[in-house]
Amino acid sequence: MKINRYVDISTIEREAKKDYIDRHSPFIHCEDTAKEGEKFTVKVKLGNEYTHPDDFDHYIANVQLWNRETLLAEATFTPGTLGNKPGHVEVDFNIVPSRDMKLLATAYCTKHGLWHSDEKEVAVK
Amino acid sequence: MKINRYVDISTIEREAKKDYIDRHSPFIHCEDTAKEGEKFTVKVKLGNEYTHPDDFDHYIANVQLWNRETLLAEATFTPGTLGNKPGHVEVDFNIVPSRDMKLLATAYCTKHGLWHSDEKEVAVK
């Protein structure tokens, strides 16, 4: 079972490959620091520049948010959540951290398998 | 299998029952109207006034968003997402609607079962 990892698309020449990587990669959008014991919002969004199909036979079925080896939360979708239009799957999780975190997001495409984001460090004070 | 439904707590006298109902009920927070084919954010949040525990043996394990008979998205949690502190489970889903919706949210508490929100109508133009 292959796990695909994000690669900075500015290092890639072929347009089709840039598209392929970007639209399948989950990105973590959140602050660099959080307050201990307070609500902290983490957006997981697929693709910065390229949209992914939401077709019945080709869609993003789930997105997970991990902190090191701990699964924090998962969002699952049935095809059609984006109205069967190409788009960016996007979900905001809210967690309450107690110590420094190393967040990682995953996304699963029903045609192109499992993708891991880069790791995002969050300092908790 | 019992399905618990939200009851307006202003109609309830006993404080313990107000707390019980409010902290288990998922509430839908979104606009009343959406634009066809455009991203529409739907927040599902548990409790308006009372927080729910996030203990290992008593936590909110999942939240679902339905449109009529269609399951749009589900978020699942393992205990500890809220740092084992009482809080409001809260997740923002983003959907792309194509016609008028009747949204309903569900939440599952590992001690007190399944809860349904009131229905929320959204006009799509």
Next chain:
Amino acid sequence: MKINRYVDISTIEREAKKDYIDRHSPFIHCEDTAKEGEKFTVKVKLGNEYTHPDDFDHYIANVQLWNRETLLAEATFTPGTLGNKPGHVEVDFNIVPSRDMKLLATAYCTKHGLWHSDEKEVAVK
């Protein structure tokens, strides 16, 4: 949000309706009695006489097993698990009961919504 409940199809006249109900209904197959603290297998299977499609735009996305108000286990599927052929979704869960149970299974079809089985009582000794 409508919850469809199993109806004994021998009481139904119209062939299309028999088919519709049977193929969407989850059935619980297990012994009537279990031993406390020992593994107990519960099969959840869709349809006795009629098969359900496993098409990309029409499939059984999940099956749940409940004991009274407690969710014991859930199986989720992406379309194609049955090779895109009509069939009976079927999963065997193994639980370890501690007292008498009232089991109920649910199934979710991406076109025809949520279905509940009849309740199955299991005496635990």
Next chain:
Amino acid sequence: MKINRYVDISTIEREAKKDYIDRHSPFIHCEDTAKEGEKFTVKVKLGNEYTHPDDFDHYIANVQLWNRETLLAEATFTPGTLGNKPGHVEVDFNIVPSRDMKLLATAYCTKHGLWHSDEKEVAVK
């Protein structure tokens, strides 16, 4: 995010490490060959020799079955499915294969993270 992979415990000396690896590893139990288009049962079971706790703060939260890069099915559990006794999480999935498969199972422990089984090849005729 670390992914733990099964290691043959007969190659390991320390008893505590044998136990740690065996009880967290999902094992695939199925025939070596399947018939195209016919139901094929795949058992995923945790541990051959050692049982895993089913405590509220330490349990197996999910098990997945993959074929190469495709997620076939997932079973999720809330704590207590095994009656809060140490045991072997065990689920039978039924799939309908169309070509040769390379199956892999994963398991997620809420304390000790994600575990991958060895790959199991199945010839489909």
